[in-house]
Amino acid sequence: MPLFAGVDVGSSATKAVLVDEHLRVLGRGTGDSGADFAGAAESAFEQALGQAGVTRDIIGYVVSTGYGRGNVAFANAQRTEIHCHAKGAFHLFPRAITVVDIGGQDNKIIQVDRRGRRLDFAMNRKCAAGTGSFLEEIAHRLRIPLQDLSGMASRSTDVTVSIGSYCTVFAQTEILAKIRAGIKREDLARAAMVSVARRVLETLAVSNEVVATGGVVAHNPPMKEILSEILGVVVHVPPHAQHVGALGAAITAAGK
Amino acid sequence: MSEPIPRARPIAAARLMKRVMADHFLRLDEAARDPSRKVAWCNSVGPGELLHGFGFEVYYPENHSAILGATRKATEYIPYANARGYSPEICSYLTADIGAFMKGFTPLKKAYGIEAVPRPDVLVYNTNQCRDVQDWFRWYGRHFGVPCIGVHTHRNIDEVTDTHVASISGQFQELARDLAGIAGHSLDMDRFRDVVRLSARCSQLWEQVLRTAMARPSPLTFFDGTIHMGPAVVLRGTKVAVDYYETLLQELRSRVSDGVAAVEGERFRLYWEGMPIWGKLRSLSEQFLGLRSCVLASTYCNSWIFNQLDPDDPFDSMARAYTELFIVRSDPVKEQYISRMCADFQVDGIIYHDARTCPNNSNNRYGMPGRLADRLGIPYLTIDGDLNDLRLYSEEQARTSIEAFIEQLDQD
Numbered sequence: 280m281p282l283f284a285g286v287d288v289g290s291s292a293t294k295a296v297l298v299d300e301h302l303r304v305l306g307r308g309t310g311d312s313g314a315d316f317a318g319a320a321e322s323a324f325e326q327a328l329g330q331a332g333v334t335r336d337i338i339g340y341v342v343s344t345g346y347g348r349g350n351v352a353f354a355n356a357q358r359t360e361i362h363c364h365a366k367g368a369f370h371l372f373p374r375a376i377t378v379v380d381i382g383g384q385d386n387k388i389i390q391v392d393r394r395g396r397r398l399d400f401a402m403n404r405k406c407a408a409g410t411g412s413f414l415e416e417i418a419h420r421l422r423i424p425l426q427d428l429s430g431m432a433s434r435s436t437d438v439t440v441s442i443g444s445y446c447t448v449f450a451q452t453e454i455l456a457k458i459r460a461g462i463k464r465e466d467l468a469r470a471a472m473v474s475v476a477r478r479v480l481e482t483l484a485v486s487n488e489v490v491a492t493g494g495v496v497a498h499n500p501p502m503k504e505i506l507s508e509i510l511g512v513v514v515h516v517p518p519h520a521q522h523v524g525a526l527g528a529a530i531t532a533a534g535k
Numbered sequence: 536m537s538e539p540i541p542r543a544r545p546i547a548a549a550r551l552m553k554r555v556m557a558d559h560f561l562r563l564d565e566a567a568r569d570p571s572r573k574v575a576w577c578n579s580v581g582p583g584e585l586l587h588g589f590g591f592e593v594y595y596p597e598n599h600s601a602i603l604g605a606t607r608k609a610t611e612y613i614p615y616a617n618a619r620g621y622s623p624e625i626c627s628y629l630t631a632d633i634g635a636f637m638k639g640f641t642p643l644k645k646a647y648g649i650e651a652v653p654r655p656d657v658l659v660y661n662t663n664q665c666r667d668v669q670d671w672f673r674w675y676g677r678h679f680g681v682p683c684i685g686v687h688t689h690r691n692i693d694e695v696t697d698t699h700v701a702s703i704s705g706q707f708q709e710l711a712r713d714l715a716g717i718a719g720h721s722l723d724m725d726r727f728r729d730v731v732r733l734s735a736r737c738s739q740l741w742e743q744v745l746r747t748a749m750a751r752p753s754p755l756t757f758f759d760g761t762i763h764m765g766p767a768v769v770l771r772g773t774k775v776a777v778d779y780y781e782t783l784l785q786e787l788r789s790r791v792s793d794g795v796a797a798v799e800g801e802r803f804r805l806y807w808e809g810m811p812i813w814g815k816l817r818s819l820s821e822q823f824l825g826l827r828s829c830v831l832a833s834t835y836c837n838s839w840i841f842n843q844l845d846p847d848d849p850f851d852s853m854a855r856a857y858t859e860l861f862i863v864r865s866d867p868v869k870e871q872y873i874s875r876m877c878a879d880f881q882v883d884g885i886i887y888h889d890a891r892t893c894p895n896n897s898n899n900r901y902g903m904p905g906r907l908a909d910r911l912g913i914p915y916l917t918i919d920g921d922l923n924d925l926r927l928y929s930e931e932q933a934r935t936s937i938e939a940f941i942e943q944l945d946q947d
């Protein structure tokens with residue numbers, strides 16, 4: 280029986296997923312997209328093959344998605360990340376949901392009905408606000424490694440601290456002022472995540488359960504509770520949240 | 536692997552149009568250098584008929600700025616106007632045009648060998664579309680030391696009433712008195728009526744051209760429309776424009792009877808609400824071709840349909856025509872209009888272009904897309920961009936949104 284692959288070449292990370300005809304996940308791969316999308320796709324795909332313990336010739340169909348979807352030479356077809364995230368999230372939560380994907384350079388909000396049909400979607404505007412790169416900038420300003428931002432945010436004790444400006448540059452100056460005023464880094468780290476969640480709130484009305492996907496929620500556990508608080512709905516973060524787009528692409532490749 | 540992208544089908548009349556537009560600019564250039572002739576600048580939905588009635592050669596800066604945009608020069612010159620205090624948030628037709636002028640650049644040089652835009656004897660605006668035209672023209676008025684006069688239209692109105700018409704008609708008549716002083720003679724009413732008659736005819740023909748897109752498949756796209764509307768903008772009121780649209784209409788009608796599609800294998804029919812993104816016409820048009828989707832109707836191209844023009848009542852009918860325009864109206868009227876268009880053209884989806892620097896043509900900003908989606912049951916997409924300032928456009932994001940929108944239509 281052939282297997283099916285989905286490759287999601289995002290602006291920051293490239294993800295690959297292999298599924299069988301029953302849509303069971305057999306392998307995953309991840310890597311930095313860097314400046315070589317084709318190479319990143321190749322290596323994430325290889326990783327997934329290795330994890331599944333199979334070789335390329337068993338793959339029946341490959342669908343690519345994400346910013347670099349056009350750079351995947353071995354893909355049989357391309358679909359947008361909007362389609363693939365909706366598909367992947369609905370597979371995991373087969374009911375009316377709102378998919379909130381927060382990626383490195385953009386975020387997408389997608390409304391899916393109870394049959395899995397997309398009703399509406401919106402992408403963020405043309406800046407870093409509400410994306411992973413906003414958090415990167417803030418971590419940099421706080422002089423902490425990005426991977427420590429999450430732990431720091433979870434130790435916040437003052438949830439009233441907020442960052443009002445969404446422009447990354449304005450936010451940085453605001454943070455400087457707050458550091459000067461003696462506000463703790465922990466509280467500022469959390470405030471940065473609240474800012475990301477607020478941008479989601481502004482993008483599209485969210486009325487049902489949210490399935491949050493993408494690297495930002497995968498790597499920052501406090502985001503789940505923050506999103507839920509800001510949006511006022513139940514928020515699910517599936518395991519392997521970063522791979523939901525690639526999963527959706529693999530499901531599409533399987534023709535499901 | 537994806538299928539090869541079908542090729543755009545060129546419209547044969549385009550060659551004639553190129554000649555017509557070249558003649559227009561060359562005539563203006565000559566007039567500007569001939570002391571016995573007078574040049575008036577006018578906004579695109581300004582009182583061109585009145586100016587032709589006086590015998591002015593009429594030049595349209597918006598058209599010039601759209602050429603800057605379409606030739607991808609606008610973004611290069613906008614910063615010079617920004618640096619002189621004209622904000623990057625205001626009309627990028629204005630900033631591109633003034634910025635280019637400051638640097639002594641015009642795309643007319645490469646296209647027609649014309650060194651500079653024609654020196655005006657007067658600048659005439661109508662604020663029916665926005666305040667920016669007034670500020671724009673005043674800059675040139677100060678620069679050239681010539682009068683800048685205009686008409687102040689009511690905005691956001693529901694029905695056009697006799698009071699509105701009387702006010703605008705009165706302003707046109709006052710304008711005529713001022714223009715007489717500049718032209719050096721009074722208005723020749725016979726000539727004026729004749730111009731209004733030709734303009735009305737041009738408008739009817741242009742409307743018929745656009746309505747050929749009601750056919751399935753459509754013989755023309757919005758992108759074709761933005762190019763072929765040139766004569767309706769800059770030459771309405773002349774016989775040249777009438778002749779041109781007769782030719783174009785004939786070609787499109789024969790396309791319809793032969794079943795020739797502008798977009799081969801047309802699957803979806805879309806409405807474009809808002810300004811064109813001038814520097815991206817080609818790439819957008821190619822993307823839609825590849826998606827086998829035809830953007831075939833728009834508010835924008837319809838802006839040069841003036842149904843009310845009547846040679847027997849030139850002042851009042853002009854007042855009515857220029858006040859009945861979409862851009863002058865309230866949201867309920869606009870929604871009614873778009874609803875009718877969507878029904879007439881059997882539209883599957885609406886694309887709103889939120890042009891950052893033109894709030895006047897960005898109708899998505901006060902909740903209209905949601906209201907119309909509820910009313911019509913037609914999905915919509917909003918693209919962030921701009922008419923001329925490509926710094927405000929994320930091509931990747933727009934392309935992905937468009938592709939995802941077509942995928943969404945596909946699932947139904």
Ligand code: SF4
Pocket residue numbers: 597626627628629664665666667668892893894895896922
């Ligand atoms: S309507 Fe918009 S694009 Fe046209 S002149 Fe006014 S502001 Fe500029």
